[in-house]
Amino acid sequence: MASPNSHPDGYERGDPWFEDGNIILLTNEPCIAFKVHRGVLARHSEIFQSMFELPPMTTGPNAEVLEGCPFVRMYDPPAELSSLIKTLYDYTAFQNRNATDFFHVAGVLKLATKYIIARLRSHAIRFLAETWSSTLQGHDRMIELALRAPPVDGLSFPYVHPLHVLSLAREVDAPVLIPSAVYFLSLYPLTDILRGDHPKLKIEHPSRPPNQLSPLDIQDYTLMYQHRIDAILGLVRTTCGARTVSPGCTGNVCMKAFAKLSALLSRSWFVRTGPLHFMLQALDEVDNDGSLCAQCRRAFKKDVTAARQKLWDGLPGVIGLPSWDDLESDYMPPRSS
The missing domain is CATH 1.20.120 (Four Helix Bundle (Hemerythrin (Met), subunit A))
Incomplete structure (x- = not known):
């Protein structure tokens, strides 16, 4: 069995691959190689900067060189790493045309959180909060879109299940998204959620957040469900x-x-x-x-x-979180000027 630093036996070139790049990021399983520029990634992330400061082993039997270029092993899903790199290079606007767009943002947000890319993380959370809103006006806009937008791939707007949004928010520590996600989740019967057979829950994607309810999710669902019924009866x-x-x-x-x-x-x-x-x-x-x-x-x-x-x-407050203002200031900082 090859040692962790040995030359990989087989790999595929991933996208992006810049011929003039000076570092290769090599995922583990599957083995996908992305040739990029140290400076571009290091400029956005202190984690990448620290990784690249370690001198690579470029000679000897355990040389960390691939196609004449030093490589660093990465343990991230290739699809998410590819999306992150492309976003850091192009900084293209996120979109919400279908479920795939959400999973793309989810993958970028997870790695932006892992590698402490603060500006990109904030940008991704703000984008998701345009749908899973922290304001009543944003909530109303989301409902209007849901009522008039045509289905895409057989799925109604916003194309993803609120359980996926809730799972993602917990994973990346973005509680500003949680109240809206739990509110919409409480509209689904608990038995249906546990059964997991809703079409939005059955979508396959490498960046799909978990489908399972945690004990905290069930508690929050129950509290919000009761609160919602009380509001209607009131x-x-x-x-x-x-x-x-x-x-x-x-x-x-x-x-x-x-x-x-x-x-x-x-x-x-x-x-x-x-x-x-x-x-x-x-x-x-x-x-x-x-x-x-x-x-x-x-x-x-x-x-x-x-x-x-x-x-x-x-x-x-229904689910034990701080006020909207506190959530926004702590987890969705003001836009950069």
Whole structure:
């Protein structure tokens, strides 16, 4: 058996391969070689810089030379290492056209975290947070896209399962993504998640995060599931069902309208209903109800809008995380100028 520093018996050239490169990164299994430039990688990562500062053994029977160029053994998946290198060279924008785009970002983020490439790590987290948002406005944009975007490869937007986002966030220590991921995960029946047969969970990709729920995941899922149901019942029974008319209301027509709305909403929700969107639907119903006076309509809109924001602001605390502001400042630093 060959020693760890011996010349590899067989390898394939990977992408990228720069003919004028001065260092080769050689993955272990499978054996893929990437010829790159020390300076480019070292400029982005102190880990790479330290690796390359060690003088390679270029002569003798155990010389670490491949095609006349020193090589360093790497123990990362070749697909992820390839994506990381390309991103460091080209810094092309991440995209969200399909599930493969998510797994590409996931692979880059994992290695950017491992090799302490802070700027790229922050960029990747910010990109994911555009979908798995830390703001209510971002959440609403995501829902609108999910409702109107056509399926891609038979998968609905955002194309990946929230369990994959949750697993990735825990792996790379990016809790700013966790509340949104757990909120959407709580929309799925637990039995379905445990069975693991959802099409989004069955996608095969070398950078796919784990499909299994951890004990902490199950705890967070349970807490968020209950919180979500409580929010729906609060809207139906209290905000609508126990509502009194506003000062200046001219009659009892509005009381009957809110009672009717409460009955309608109580029949309209089910266990997969998201309360944040459900509240918007309640606002639409009120806007379309011509029997309500202007004062009651205006007061209801104000109360529900405030309730939505309060529900959103409280999501991290439901699962024991700091506030959104703290999560953003700690794990999603401001963009570089």
